[in-house]
Amino acid sequence: xxxxxxxxxxxxxxxxxxxxxxxxxxxxxxxxxxxxxxxxxxxxxxxxxxxxxxxxxxxxxxxxxxxxxxxxxxxxxxxxxxxxxxxxxxxxxxxxxxxxxxxxxxxxxxxxxxxxxxxxxxxxxxxxxxxxxxxxxxxxxxxxxxxxxxxxxxxxxxxxxxxxxxxxxxxxxxxxxxxxxxxxxxxxxxxxxxxxxxxxxxxxxxxxxxxxxxxxxxxxxxxxxxxxxxxxxxxxxxxxxxxxxxxxxxxxxxxxxxxxxxxxxxxxxxxxxxxxxxxxxxxxxxxxxxxxxxxxxxxxxxxxxxxxxxxxxxxxxxxxxxxxxxxxxxxxxxxxxxxxxxxxxxxxxxxxxxxxxxxxxxxxxxxxxxxxxxx
Numbered sequence: 001x002x003x004x005x006x007x008x009x010x011x012x013x014x015x016x017x018x019x020x021x022x023x024x025x026x027x028x029x030x031x032x033x034x035x036x037x038x039x040x041x042x043x044x045x046x047x048x049x050x051x052x053x054x055x056x057x058x059x060x061x062x063x064x065x066x067x068x069x070x071x072x073x074x075x076x077x078x079x080x081x082x083x084x085x086x087x088x089x090x091x092x093x094x095x096x097x098x099x100x101x102x103x104x105x106x107x108x109x110x111x112x113x114x115x116x117x118x119x120x121x122x123x124x125x126x127x128x129x130x131x132x133x134x135x136x137x138x139x140x141x142x143x144x145x146x147x148x149x150x151x152x153x154x155x156x157x158x159x160x161x162x163x164x165x166x167x168x169x170x171x172x173x174x175x176x177x178x179x180x181x182x183x184x185x186x187x188x189x190x191x192x193x194x195x196x197x198x199x200x201x202x203x204x205x206x207x208x209x210x211x212x213x214x215x216x217x218x219x220x221x222x223x224x225x226x227x228x229x230x231x232x233x234x235x236x237x238x239x240x241x242x243x244x245x246x247x248x249x250x251x252x253x254x255x256x257x258x259x260x261x262x263x264x265x266x267x268x269x270x271x272x273x274x275x276x277x278x279x280x281x282x283x284x285x286x287x288x289x290x291x292x293x294x295x296x297x298x299x300x301x302x303x304x305x306x307x308x309x310x311x312x313x314x315x316x317x318x319x320x321x322x323x324x325x326x327x328x329x330x331x332x333x334x335x336x337x338x339x340x341x342x343x344x345x346x347x348x349x350x351x352x353x354x355x356x357x358x359x360x361x362x363x364x365x366x367x368x369x370x371x372x373x374x375x
Contacts, residue, residue, distance in 0.1 A: 002242070002276050004338045004374075005056040006367055009246055009279055009310070010134040010189060011068060011344030012061035013351045013359055018042045022066075022349065028218035039064050040083045040119065047123045053363055057132045057187060061121045061346075066098065068191055068347040069136035073100035073144060076172055077107040078158075085148055094253040095348065100144050106168045108175030118183050133185055135176070137245070138233050139226035170232040181238045188237070189244040189279070194226045195269050196249035196281070199260030199288075223268045234274035249286060251343040254311040255351040261288015266302050270295035270303075277302045283309040283322075284340035287310035290328040296336060303332055306342030308366055313358035321369050339369050365366050 014022075021038040024030045043060045050058040065071040074081045080103040080310060087095035113135065120131045142165075145155050159165035197203050204215035211218065234243050247269065250257025262269065262280070270292065272276065279289045282305050293303055305328055307321050321339070328337055345352055345359045 002300055004277075004302060005130075005149075005338070006370055007055055007132065008050070008056035008059065008363060009341055010021070010059050010191070010307075012046060012059075012063075013346050013348045013354075013356055014061075014063060014349055015042050015045075015356075018063060019349070026228055037367055043120065044123060047120070049360070051124075051127060051129055053360060054367055055129065055363070057130045058120075058124060059132060061135060062134065062344070064116055068134070068344070069140055069144070069193075070098055070100055072111075072113060072135050073141055075111045075113055075176075075178055077080055077109060078102060079106065080102040085150065087254070088250075088257065090250055090252050090255045090257045095252055099147060099151070100141075102145060102158045104158065106172045107214045108172035111176045111179065113176065114179045114183060115183060121184050122153040128257055130138050130186060131184075131297065132187035132188040132189055132244075133180060134191055134246075137190045137194065137226075138173055138226045138229040139194040140192055141169060141173075142225070142229055143194050143197075151322060157203065163216055166229065166232065167238050170236070173233045174236060177233070177237055177241070181241055186257070187239065187242045187244060189246060190230070190234075190275070191248065191296075192230070193248050193250060194222075195247045195262075195265055196260075197370045198223055198226070198265050199262060200249075200258035200339055201260065203258060219264055223265050227268045227272055231272075231274050243275050243276070243294055244277040244279065245273070245275040246343070248281055248343050248347075249349040251310065253348075253350050259286035262292035263288065266292035270301070271297055276300065276340075277304060279304045279306060281306045281339055281342045283307060283311075290331050293328060293332040296332045299333075302336055302338055303328075304338040304340045308339070308362055310341040310343045310345050310362065311352050311354075311360070313354040313361075315361060318365065318369060318372070321365075322373055325369075334373075339365060339373075 021035050025035040046061045047058055079100050082099050082101050083097045084099035087097045113291050116132045124131045146152050198219050202347050208215050208218045208224045307324055308316050
């Protein structure tokens with residue numbers, strides 16, 4: 001059984017001082033060094049708040065990032081930061097058009113996230129908590145590289161051999177992960193929206209029309225590809241590293257990108273993927289029922305129910321949350337269940353539409369439910 005911790009998915013709302021500093025840096029009013037100093041201060045204060053709230057694993061809130069995923073991709077060698085033809089389309093909004101595109105062969109040497117983690121780690125040293133770090137999944141990286149026709153053309157130009165691409169993605173990820181572990185990392189959380197896309201019939205139908213496949217053929221082929229890309233990495237991380245994953249259907253400015261229950265991809269995700277702790281979105285009907293949790297056959301895996309939304313400030317009813325946990329325990333033993341918010345509070349720098357106080361109230365509720373259900 002994997003030991004369970006009171007921990008947050010990852011991101012926190014950016015403080016106003018950090019928002020202003022980022023704008024001033026973009027406008028050329030302050031230097032990179034000045035921005036870093038402001039980030040350092042904000043992260044230091046955030047770590048103190050997390051420890052005071054009782055969190056046992058803490059993050060840097062993703063305060064040095066614009067996006068939960070793109071900043072990591074931009075840190076690879078062989079990747080350029082560009083503006084795509086359009087942003088990501090969410091239910092009510094479209095994001096900015098930032099993207100990552102190939103410019104050469106991919107490597108993970110000297111990735112900036114390693115130094116970012118070292119700063120976080122030294123903040124918790126000797127304080128009885130652990131610094132965990134979040135990165136996007138290998139499958140998410142591949143998905144960005146086939147985002148549109150421009151990306152696909154560049155991919156085919158630089159990697160005509162798909163097996164070479166697969167090997168380089170694996171090597172780049174393992175380079176960064178090994179560097180993080182050498183710096184002391186014990187828990188890596190890999191965030192992944194690709195599974196959230198594969199449960200959405202609207203996406204599969206549209207993608208199938210482009211590829212000449214049925215939606216079921218699209219789902220099957222992409223599920224196997226995403227599983228392969230992820231396990232290429234997860235199955236080869238250094239011994240002793242705990243690999244968590246977080247599955248999301250989009251979390252931008254309190255809106256969402258995809259919908260659908262886990263059943264169509266439950267075996268690949270819950271049984272076959274080599275993660276140990278799964279942070280799963282379950283805050284409303286868009287995530288479906290708990291029946292797919294029966295695919296958690298491995299008693300060493302944990303399903304963390306994201307029953308408390310990070311999108312809106314209203315607090316959930318504690319009794320209703322406990323009832324839902326009891327319902328989930330019909331399909332997976334209670335000792336393999338845990339609870340968290342459904343996602344972070346700011347997957348991008350814009351953040352969700354709630355206040356700083358709201359986010360800490362949400363985490364307080366998480367802790368209260370943990371204490372009441374699991375003692």
